Amino acid sequence: MKYQSTRDRSTRVTAAQAIVQGISHEGGLFVPETLPVMTAEELQALVGLSYNEKAKAVLSRFLTDFTPDEIAHCIDGAYNVRNFDTPGISQISRVGELSYLLELWHGPTCAFKDMALQLLPYLMKVSMDKEAPGTEVVVLVATSGDTGKAALEGFAGVPGTRMLVFYPENGVSGMQKLQMVTQTGDNVSVCAIKGNFDDAQSGVKAIFTDPVIEAELEKNGQMFSSANSINWGRLVPQIVYYVAAYTSLIEQEEIAFGDVVNVAVPTGNFGNILAAYYAKKMGVPIGKLICASNRNNVLTDFIRTGCYNRNRDFYTTTSPSMDILISSNLERLLFHLSGEDDQAVREWFAALAQKGSYTVPSQIMEKLQAEFWGGFCDDEAAAATIHEQFDRYGYLCDPHTAVAVKVYEDYVKETGDNTRTIIASTASPYKFCGSVLPAVTDAPVPADPFEQMELLRQVSGMNPPASLAELKGKPVRFTGSIEKSQMVEKVKEMLR
Ligand SMILES: *Cc1c(COP(=O)(O)O)cnc(C)c1O
Numbered sequence: 474m475k476y477q478s479t480r481d482r483s484t485r486v487t488a489a490q491a492i493v494q495g496i497s498h499e500g501g502l503f504v505p506e507t508l509p510v511m512t513a514e515e516l517q518a519l520v521g522l523s524y525n526e527k528a529k530a531v532l533s534r535f536l537t538d539f540t541p542d543e544i545a546h547c548i549d550g551a552y553n554v555r556n557f558d559t560p561g562i563s564q565i566s567r568v569g570e571l572s573y574l575l576e577l578w579h580g581p582t583c584a585f586k587d588m589a590l591q592l593l594p595y596l597m598k599v600s601m602d603k604e605a606p607g608t609e610v611v612v613l614v615a616t617s618g619d620t621g622k623a624a625l626e627g628f629a630g631v632p633g634t635r636m637l638v639f640y641p642e643n644g645v646s647g648m649q650k651l652q653m654v655t656q657t658g659d660n661v662s663v664c665a666i667k668g669n670f671d672d673a674q675s676g677v678k679a680i681f682t683d684p685v686i687e688a689e690l691e692k693n694g695q696m697f698s699s700a701n702s703i704n705w706g707r708l709v710p711q712i713v714y715y716v717a718a719y720t721s722l723i724e725q726e727e728i729a730f731g732d733v734v735n736v737a738v739p740t741g742n743f744g745n746i747l748a749a750y751y752a753k754k755m756g757v758p759i760g761k762l763i764c765a766s767n768r769n770n771v772l773t774d775f776i777r778t779g780c781y782n783r784n785r786d787f788y789t790t791t792s793p794s795m796d797i798l799i800s801s802n803l804e805r806l807l808f809h810l811s812g813e814d815d816q817a818v819r820e821w822f823a824a825l826a827q828k829g830s831y832t833v834p835s836q837i838m839e840k841l842q843a844e845f846w847g848g849f850c851d852d853e854a855a856a857a858t859i860h861e862q863f864d865r866y867g868y869l870c871d872p873h874t875a876v877a878v879k880v881y882e883d884y885v886k887e888t889g890d891n892t893r894t895i896i897a898s899t900a901s902p903y904k905f906c907g908s909v910l911p912a913v914t915d916a917p918v919p920a921d922p923f924e925q926m927e928l929l930r931q932v933s934g935m936n937p938p939a940s941l942a943e944l945k946g947k948p949v950r951f952t953g954s955i956e957k958s959q960m961v962e963k964v965k966e967m968l969r
Contacts, residue, residue: 474537476503476705479808480822482815487538489600492593492706493610495699496681501818503705504805509534511716511756517730519720524562525552527720528713534755535709539599547595556581556591558938563588565718567727568868571891572737572881574898575718578871582652583901583938584794585745586623589702589710594627594634596706597698601633609695612636613680613964615673617741617794618645619900621663622652624700629658636661636700637967639673642954645793647922648904648941655947664963665954669787671799674701676960686964693968702744703801711748712755718895719757728893735894737763737884739877740772741795743802745897750806750844760892765880766849767792772800776847779838781821782830791852791872791908794900799825807833810840846888848880852908855879859902859912869933871900872908903929903937 476491478484480501486494491503511534519527528548529541536544552562557579564576580587601610612634614624621638628636640653642665653663666673680686681697690696702708715736722728736759738746746764753759766772768788775781783798790796804822811817811833821831833841850858858875862868870878877896885891902909906925910918914932919925923945926937955963 474509474535475506477506477813478502478815479504479804480815480819482813487604488536488705489538489603492596492600492704493604493696493698495697495704496678498682500678500682500822501815502703502801502805504808505535508751508754513731513756516716516720516756519716520723520730522720524713524717525549527717528552528710531713531716531755532709535712536596538603543599547592547599550595551592556587561721563714563717565721565725565895568862568866572878572894572896573718573722573727574868574870574874575714575895576898577714578899578901580623581626581940582619582622583904583941584619584623585897585899586619587626588714589707590620590623590627590700592710593624593700593704593706594631597634598631600706605696607694608633609693610634610698611690611695611968612698612700613677614638614700615670615677616640616645617670617796618649619794619904620701622649622656625653625656625658625661625663628700629656629661631660634660635967637964638663639666639677639960641665641669641673642667644669644789644796646905647907648944649793651922651944652941654949654951655944656950662967663951665951666957666960667954668957670797671787672957674799674801676957677701680961680964683961686961689965689968695968701801702742708744708748708751708802711745712751715749715752715759715895716755716757719752719759722893722895731758733758733760733892735759735761735763735890735892736897737765737877737881737894738897739765739792739795739873739899741797741800743772743800743806745899747802747806753844761884761890762845763877763881763884763894764845764847765877766847767795767855767876768849768851769796769798770849771798772803773847773849775803776841776845779835779841780830780832781825783825784829791855791905792876794873795876806841807837810837846884848883850876850879850883856908856912859909863913863933869902869909869913869935870898871902871905873900874898901938901941902933903941
């Protein structure tokens with residue numbers, strides 16, 4: 474199977490090339506030229522298998538230039554009980570009448586990003602050996618908090634790779650920041666910028682497509698790649714857990730084979746929910762895709778009106794990993810919904826870059842609304858939802874997951890649709906103690922992140938993940954911050 478660019482259909486690359494490059498030269502994103510379909514029998518055959526076996530079945534459809542041994546090596550290296558604190562890798566359980574929380578945060582950094590970023594370094598290594606042996610890959614990352622740490626954890630110490638992570642100085646939680654600035658590993662570094670996530674993401678995208686820097690890299694025997702969800706190697710592992718979740722519900726006798734389920738996802742860069750869309754297109758019986766945003770509700774407006782407009786205030790919320798006004802992966806969806814119209818995609822994204830907005834024609838909007846429903850909730854409603862879930866079910870959710878739970882509830886109220894629904898639970902509540910605590914206790918919230926953790930442990934009776942507790946006393950390696958205009962200089966410095 475080959476991959477094409479959303480901005481130039483004539484581009485054709487292998488999966489390994491798509492993973493190595495991260496982004497196409499003209500700025501487009503790589504998508505499969507045809508989506509593989511699993512028949513009902515093939516899907517049914519996955520029932521009862523381990524997560525890794527399900528992952529192998531899905532990935533082998535997309536990474537056709539990888540041998541079965543290579544795929545097995547990557548998957549078994551990433552998904553195991555050394556890296557994940559549950560043998561099932563992800564976990565799904567019913568919370569409420571008709572909804573299931575799919576916990577995707579049992580990896581080393583306690584957010585769903587680990588599901589992809591534990592695997593990506595393996596995929597990258599195999600891809601490099603195929604496409605550019607001997608070249609050093611320089612991975613640049615823009616993070617709204619969780620990607621950065623997950624990428625660092627995945628790539629630290631991986632031979633032939635170097636990584637630089639940019640994060641918004643005031644845009645991440647205390648725990649997220651601590652996770653990143655204490656990261657060890659000679660080949661990785663971290664840099665705070667004075668700006669928000671969109672600034673970091675735009676800066677990184679501009680550096681990727683800068684011909685001068687690219688020439689310099691080539692001279693040094695290096696090349697850029699991306700660990701953000703613009704990289705196909707980030708997205709494809711995420712399709713797996715929707716296939717795995719559906720088959721797990723059958724194993725748990727919650728649904729019968731063929732029953733349709735909806736999926737609700739707390740959304741920022743549109744990677745996670747796009748993976749659910751791909752799972753649906755592959756043949757998993759998924760109905761509505763419920764796209765949940767926080768107060769930065771640019772996607773809600775887009776799904777409801779067809780107009781994407783980033784010219785609006787940017788809010789810092791209690792769900793920082795969704796504080797995004799430019800959702801990169803929407804580009805892939807629009808490419809598919811427009812019948813692979815690369816010219817239209819170029820025009821929309823040129824308009825987004827130039828004036829900050831674009832509007833899609835009504836036929837595309839109808840297709841969009843047939844598949845997706847958009848809603849949003851603010852910090853107060855998210856906190857009330859954390860409280861309610863804890864009170865009613867003894868279930869403690871993080872603020873991102875709470876946004877999805879609330880929007881799911883709004884969806885049911887508005888539509889009366891009582892289809893069983895998988896809600897993506899994207900982070901451990903312990904990553905966001907400062908916002909979770911006030912929702913579940915009247916006790917004053919201590920300033921120290923480890924005292925917060927201890928208080929949450931007392932209130933919830935649930936132990937904090939070991940990887941977070943272990944941060945206590947770790948030396949801080951990265952301090953200070955730079956202007957966003959200095960990002961290029963910072964990258965050049967690292968390359969020297
Ligand atoms: C990254 C992230 C999201 C948003 O996911 P996208 O794939 O960017 O839409 C939601 N919740 C958490 C905890 C995250 O880390």
